[in-house]
Amino acid sequence: MTKYILHCLLLSVFSFNAYSQQQKIASADKKYDTHAYVDAIKIYEHVAEKGYKSEDLFQKLGNSFYFNSDFEKAVKWYGKLFAMDTAIKPEYYYRYAQSLKSTGNTAKANEILDLFYQKSKNDSRAQLYQADKNYLEEINANSGRYKIENASVNSTYSDYGTAFYQNKIVFASTRDKSIFGQRKDKWTGDSYTNLYEADLDENFNLSEPKKINRGINSKFHESTPVFTKDGKTVYFTRNNYIDGKKGKNESKTTLIKIYRATLENDEWTNIIELPFTSNNYSTAHPALSSDEKTLYFASDMPGTIGQSDIFKVTIKPNGEFGTPENLGKPINTEGKETFPFVTDENEIYFASDGHPGLGGLDVFVGKITPNGITEIKNIGADVNSTKDDFAYLIDSKSRRGFFTSNKNGGFGSDDIYKFTETKKLTCVQELQGTIINLASGEVLSNSTLTLYDSKLNQLISTTNSDANGHFTFAVECGTAYHIRAEKETFTTKEESIVIAKENGTTNLTIALESPKAEVTIGDDLGKYVGIKTIYFDLNKADIRPEAALDLEKVLEVLKQYPTMKLDIRSHTDSRQSHQYNQILSDKRANSILKWLVDNGISTSRLTGKGYGETQLVNKCADGVKCSEEEHQMNRRSEFIIIEM
Structure with missing residues (x-):
């Protein structure tokens, strides 16, 4: 009987305590739901200290500290959440990882991020992490650029x-x-x-x-x-x-x-x-x-x-x-x-906890372009820390500015820091070079330099060499370009070049050659100016950018020799029917002729005809197996001089 009474008393006390705890949690939940996190924390922690455990309690305690950037305490309560061995929403994996990074436990944070990726492969944060697990190396490479x-x-x-x-x-x-x-x-x-x-x-x-x-x-x-x-x-x-x-x-x-x-x-x-x-x-x-x-x-x-x-x-x-x-x-x-x-300078600086960083908010920079924001980079560990770093402000001329952080060593919860950027994050490169005479080595002034993208789809800039034969282009790091050098009485020359990926200067010397002999009637002007092929898209007769670049060489010679007349002859390979190839080659010859006329050459100086597959330069006739390179030799255009 005594045991029964004692059991009932204990059960009553337990029930009362449980009811009381639920009342307190309900009160804390109301404060949490209205973002009164400071008041909610007091109640939640009191309940937790009494031994109450629940997934919801640990989530809200972790969140309350996380949303106030108190990552050390967020780690404590998220850790208890993960220790419950229950199904946890993916978002908590990310918050736990961010909190761990903010307390310096990067190894554990990356383990949690690996699990986050497994659970949320479509989340851009997971994709960014998975695509660049060496993000700390990039951050380190971007560091050392500020005096703070x-x-x-x-x-x-x-x-x-x-x-x-x-x-x-x-x-x-x-x-x-x-x-x-x-x-x-x-x-x-x-x-x-x-x-x-x-x-x-x-x-x-x-x-x-x-x-x-x-x-x-x-x-x-x-x-x-x-x-x-x-x-x-x-x-x-x-x-x-x-x-x-x-x-x-x-x-x-x-x-x-x-x-x-x-x-x-x-x-x-x-x-x-x-x-x-x-x-x-x-x-x-x-x-x-x-x-x-x-x-x-x-x-x-x-x-x-x-x-x-x-x-x-x-x-x-x-x-x-x-x-x-x-x-x-x-x-x-x-x-x-x-x-x-x-x-x-069309740069946008912003704070983010979604891009790979050191923990909390990090400062990033991107480039504003007509197609959106590109080239997003973490600006490095001088400004960024394991805490919240944000509100970046810079004067682009002096490279001085301010940012805000709650990093260790400040006066208050958030502090304003002054900085001088000693080295720009964006790679800055110049393409510099000299134009010389191949035979004598002498510099060639007033040569015309034209810079194109690597695919010859876009003309980027034009300049002339100075009295010392020097030229300069502003270029983008790690980018491939095509450069064309021209000067009267010299053969036009083209070079491809890939710009270095580091800040500095990429150098290029271009040697121009004087023609060894004048052209005469019957010569192919295309060979004289270095044209191997006038490129067309397959089965089309439209002038491609690469073709236009070569045709400009022909155009320049025609301007230098105003009495010269050309017969434009276009050829195809043996693929497709004879009739189809004849029609296609006629169209291509006429396209070339029209391009030259549109650029100022009189029609009286030009004739044009297509020869289809009737004048192959090798064995690649119908039914003969040939490589693409061998077929390409037959897809050619000739510029035969018929009058000087």
Whole structure:
């Protein structure tokens, strides 16, 4: 009986404790769902300390610390989650790996990333990792390019997100501890941020910062502004709060939006939210293109690939906006891309935890092209660390700037760092060379140099050699080119070259040869100027870029000898029927003739005819097995001189 009573008492106590724990968890869940992570953590940790375990509890504890960039504690709770030996969603593999990297455990992180790839092969983050498992070597190769020091404006609180404004920088800080400054953000537990400004001298030294008291700061968050060059318009991030009213989404959470303000009588006024913002998703961290016609920003709006993506929107001449456009892959991933900054060199810097990095947010750079963002690279371990590194800002002329990080050794939770970039990440190459006379070795001035891509599809640039025979082209590293050298009374010469992959200069000497003998009637001008074949697409008669390049040689000789007349003879190989080949060769001869006429040669100087397969130069007649190279010898065009 006593045992029975004792058992009932223990069961009652256990049931009461279990009920109490569930009440506490339910209370914490409400705070978690409204992003009040600091308050949720207190309850979750208290429950966990009492021995309560669940997959949901460990997920939310890990997330609460992960979303606040406290990766050491995130590792603790994600570790407990993985120790439960239960089916875990793939996203937690990625968060656990990121947290492990941020605590320096790269080997374990890569093991988890291998598992992440197995579970999520279609996730771009998994694909990026799998495609470049040696990403640390690339990061190391991109390092050693910065001189970095802690900026003089930091406090023991959070300071982040610089912007250039006239001869100042503007940044966000939680340092304000006035009555309004005591309001706490339930996500981080810190005070709300206000905007501050500091004078910036020519050496990028900063004065004592002052809070901006000109109508822009409110009792909620303001951060990450960007100013127009005339200093009269600002775009900035703020909580969903305007005219004393706070907006909330369906979950009663106040998100963040981008606002615009104009300067009138030294006061920021006419504050409006941009038309593409919403109560139900966030828009933040605006950046302007150099011409101020495009606004870049981060958002989780519908159409977002991951947790947040980088978008762009056109600013119309009347101040209205176009439709936001997701920059897409490869810049955006299923992770977080945020804090864009665009230079006048069409580079976009941004922070990401989706591209391979050192942990937390890393800073990356990409090239803005008409076809999207390309050449995305981690900028290296000088700026980047195992913590969050973001809000990169650079003056492209001086190569000086600022970024923000919560890396170890700072004054506060986030700190602003000043840097000088001593070496550009983008490989810079020049193609330099000299044109000489093959026979004498003397330099040839005023030679014409034309640079094409390797496939001769695009003319890139033209220049002339100087008095010393020298020439220079700006070229891209690791790229193949085709270069053509011309000079009167010399035979045109062409060279192929592959540019080195490292910063520096690729050198090329081109020796031009004087013709040994003048051409006469009956000669093939094509052989004289070095034409082996006029290329056509199979079964077609259109002039290809390679053919046009060779025809320019013929054109140049015809211009030098204005009384010369040519008979253009086109031939095919034996494949296809005699009738088909005759028609095709006629079309090709006429195409060549038309090209020369279109480029200024009188029709009275040209005749043309196709000979089909009637004048083969080798054994490759019908039914004879020949190689492609042997057939190619018969697909030729001749330029026979019939009058001088």
